[in-house]
Amino acid sequence: MGSLLFESPFSLFTSSNSKPSFKPNSTAYFLPLSRSPTSAPPICLCAADEFIVSPPPPPPLPADSSLDYSVSLERSTDRRKVVRLAWEKLLRWSRSWRSKAKTDVLERTNKVVVLGGGSFGTAMAAHVADRKAQLEVIMLVRDAEVCKSINENHLNGKYFPAHKLPENVIATTDAKAALQGADFCFHAVPVQFSASFLEGIADFVDPSLPFISLSKGLELNTYRMMSQIIPRALKSPRQPYVVLSGPSFALELMNKLPTAMVVASKDKKMANAVQQLLAYRNLRINTSSDVTGVEIAGALKNVLAIAAGIVEGLNLGNNSMAALVSQGCSEIRWLATKMGAKSTTLTGLSGTGDIMLTCFVNLSRNRRVGVRLGSGEKLDDILNSMNQVAEGVSTAGAVIALAQKYKVKLPVLTAVARIVDNELTPTKAVFELMNLPQVGRRSLAFENAKFEVRSCKRSCYNMALGCNEPI
Numbered sequence: 415m416g417s418l419l420f421e422s423p424f425s426l427f428t429s430s431n432s433k434p435s436f437k438p439n440s441t442a443y444f445l446p447l448s449r450s451p452t453s454a455p456p457i458c459l460c461a462a463d464e465f466i467v468s469p470p471p472p473p474p475l476p477a478d479s480s481l482d483y484s485v486s487l488e489r490s491t492d493r494r495k496v497v498r499l500a501w502e503k504l505l506r507w508s509r510s511w512r513s514k515a516k517t518d519v520l521e522r523t524n525k526v527v528v529l530g531g532g533s534f535g536t537a538m539a540a541h542v543a544d545r546k547a548q549l550e551v552i553m554l555v556r557d558a559e560v561c562k563s564i565n566e567n568h569l570n571g572k573y574f575p576a577h578k579l580p581e582n583v584i585a586t587t588d589a590k591a592a593l594q595g596a597d598f599c600f601h602a603v604p605v606q607f608s609a610s611f612l613e614g615i616a617d618f619v620d621p622s623l624p625f626i627s628l629s630k631g632l633e634l635n636t637y638r639m640m641s642q643i644i645p646r647a648l649k650s651p652r653q654p655y656v657v658l659s660g661p662s663f664a665l666e667l668m669n670k671l672p673t674a675m676v677v678a679s680k681d682k683k684m685a686n687a688v689q690q691l692l693a694y695r696n697l698r699i700n701t702s703s704d705v706t707g708v709e710i711a712g713a714l715k716n717v718l719a720i721a722a723g724i725v726e727g728l729n730l731g732n733n734s735m736a737a738l739v740s741q742g743c744s745e746i747r748w749l750a751t752k753m754g755a756k757s758t759t760l761t762g763l764s765g766t767g768d769i770m771l772t773c774f775v776n777l778s779r780n781r782r783v784g785v786r787l788g789s790g791e792k793l794d795d796i797l798n799s800m801n802q803v804a805e806g807v808s809t810a811g812a813v814i815a816l817a818q819k820y821k822v823k824l825p826v827l828t829a830v831a832r833i834v835d836n837e838l839t840p841t842k843a844v845f846e847l848m849n850l851p852q853v854g855r856r857s858l859a860f861e862n863a864k865f866e867v868r869s870c871k872r873s874c875y876n877m878a879l880g881c882n883e884p885i
Contacts (some may be wrong), residue, residue, distance in 0.1 A: 519690035520546055526691075527596040529611070531555030531564075531585065533573040533802065534628050535602030537664035542600075543580035545694060553585045554592040554615075561585040572801065577668045589615040598691060599623050604803040605631035605640065612647035624654040626677075626688055630712035631805035632812035637819075639709040655679065656688050657705055659712045659764040661771035663778075670696045676764045678702040678709075700763060707755030711746060711765040714827065715772050716780045716806030717813055718742035721830045722773035723784020724840045734844075738826060739773050745824040749813070752820040780806040787833060788840050810834045825850060 523546070528539045531553055543551040555561050563571040564585035568578050586592050593599070593615065603611050608629060612619075627640040638646075645653045660675030667673060677692070677699055679685040685701040693699040702708060721742060725735050746769070747760045759765055772778045783804045786796045797807065810831040817824045825847055832838035838846075 517690060519687045523549060523597045523691060525550045525552065525596045526598045526600065527552045527554060527592045528600040528602060529554050529615075530602035530604075531557060531560045531570065531572075532602055532604075533664040534662075534667075535600065536570045536573055536579070537667040538600055538602065538628060539583050540577075540579050541667055541694070541697060542691070543582045545691070547580075547582060549582060551580075551583045552592045552596070553583065554589055555585050555587060558587060561587055573664070574668055590618045593618040593620070593623070596620075596623060598626060598688070600626045600628055601640070601644065602628040605629050605633055605643070605805060606803075606808050608640065608643050609633065609647045612644060616648045616650075619648055619650070619653075621650045621653060624656060624684060624688070626656045626658055628658055629805075630659065630709075630716060631809045632713045632816070634808050634812055637812045637815050639706075639713065641705050641709060654681065654684055655705075656684055657708050657712075658688070658692075659708045659768060661763060661767040663771070663775070665777060667697070672696055672698075674698040674700070674763055674767075676700045676702050676708055676762065678705045678707075678764070680705055702759060702762075702764070704756045704759040706753055707750055707759030708764040710750040710753055710755055711760055712768060713805070713809050714746045714749065714813060715765075715769045716804070717810045717827050717830050718746065718769060718806075719772040719778050719780035720784040720787070720804075720806045720810070720834070721826055723778075723781040723786075724788040724830075724833070724843075725784075726781070727785040727788020727790075728840055728844065730844065735774075739769070742773075742826045743769060745822075745827055749817060749820060749822045749824065752822060753816070780804045783807065793834060793836065806830075807834055 526542050526549060528535045528551065535553065539551050539553050543549060553564060555564075557572070560570060560572055563569050564579060564583065568581060568583070569575060570579065599619075601608070625644050627644065629640055632639060633643055640657065641655055644655060645651050656677050656679040658675055658677050660673075662673050662675055673696065675697065677685050677688045678701070679688070680703060682701070682703060685703070689699045689701050718739065721738055722735060725738055743766065746765070747757060750760055751757055772780060776782065779800065779802050783796055783806070787793065793807070797804070810827070811834070813824070813827050814831045817828070829838065829843040829847055833840055833843055
């Protein structure tokens with residue numbers, strides 16, 4: 415009986431007898447041992463009086479899928495291991511980077527001034543004040559009531575009546591007192607009023623004071639960006655300049671929701687300094703040297719947001735919205751790159767990121783202007799009912815002037831400018847855009863890129879023909 419426990423499941427027989435034979439020339443047959451279907455259960459070794467219940471067997475797999483299942487299980491395990499290792503590696507890199515991150519800029523900063531008492535200026539003042547309790551944050555405002563509300567109640571009652579400001583945020587209407595001894599200056603005055611405002615305070619501005627621009631748009635008639643307006647108005651060509659841009663609503667900054675933005679400056683050290691000043695657990699700051707790209711994208715996205723709002727106001731549907739915004743992104747890239755911007759900037763936070771936020775979210779005031787225009791309201795009535803400035807309205811005309819200067823065709827942005835000038839109705843604009851010639855997808859991009867074909871014909875032609883524009 416005991417020997418049967420060690421019996422092989424197969425028996426080897428030769429054709430001549432029943433004993434195993436291993437003759438080289440003999441024929442061998444492997445016959446499986448027959449087992450009774452009512453055979454006893456497998457033997458379990460256990461202690462006396464111990465009862466062991468065997469787990470139920472797994473459900474049988476189809477004969478043709480058992481191998482596939484084991485391979486799939488092995489691949490799934492390997493994939494999870496790879497993902498886990500990649501995530502752990504990322505976290506180790508993050509901890510190492512944070513341990514080396516510099517904080518000396520924040521430590522040696524004692525005073526920051528914010529020019530303007532609007533929504534975004536207020537949100538940025540609150541954010542900087544939260545970074546360091548000993549930091550003095552001064553808001554230079556024109557409205558005496560807003561100044562009083564901030565100093566007495568720690569509230570900007572006009573824009574954020576439900577949000578308490580940090581106690582180290584102080585408001586004043588005295589430009590000299592605000593700017594004296596400041597380490598950084600945030601400019602949050604609307605573009606169209608910036609030149610006159612800055613000319614009035616130029617005598618109190620230190621030529622070495624870094625200006626961080628929060629304003630987005632192009633100056634009407636001159637078509638200048640903030641990087642050109644600020645030095646000219648202050649009569650200080652070498653005034654340190656940084657532009658801050660990216661997908662960011664003031665309300666969400668006040669609520670301390672996760673946000674990512676870009677600081678751009680031609681001075682790399684200055685960009686890094688502002689990054690150290692602003693980067694926090696709820697605000698991620700990237701740096702860039704492409705000032706032109708960040709500024710022009712920030713200005714043009716406001717015009718495109720009006721167009722997106724018009725599509726919403728006319729109830730043209732999601733297909734129209736996607737087509738319009740993608741075409742608008744292409745037009746922004748065509749003009750910006752001819753003005754010297756880098757195409758990679760236009761696909762980043764300050765480009766595509768800001769465009770998506772402004773075009774698709776109802777908190778955007780430029781989008782709201784477009785929605786009301788599409789619904790049939792008059793532009794003057796819309797603007798008179800707003801307590802904030804929609805920069806896209808004044809920027810639209812400047813964009814078309816720049817397009818003519820750089821010889822770029824911008825169908826969507828041009829249509830917005832004509833609607834703003836009351837020369838075209840939203841419905842008529844849609845009809846005209848839909849009836850543009852059905853040219854090849856590369857034709858318009860090629861026309862807009864022709865001027866670049868000079869000394870580097872092959873690469874420029876390849877870039878021009880490599881696009882996938884809808885028009």
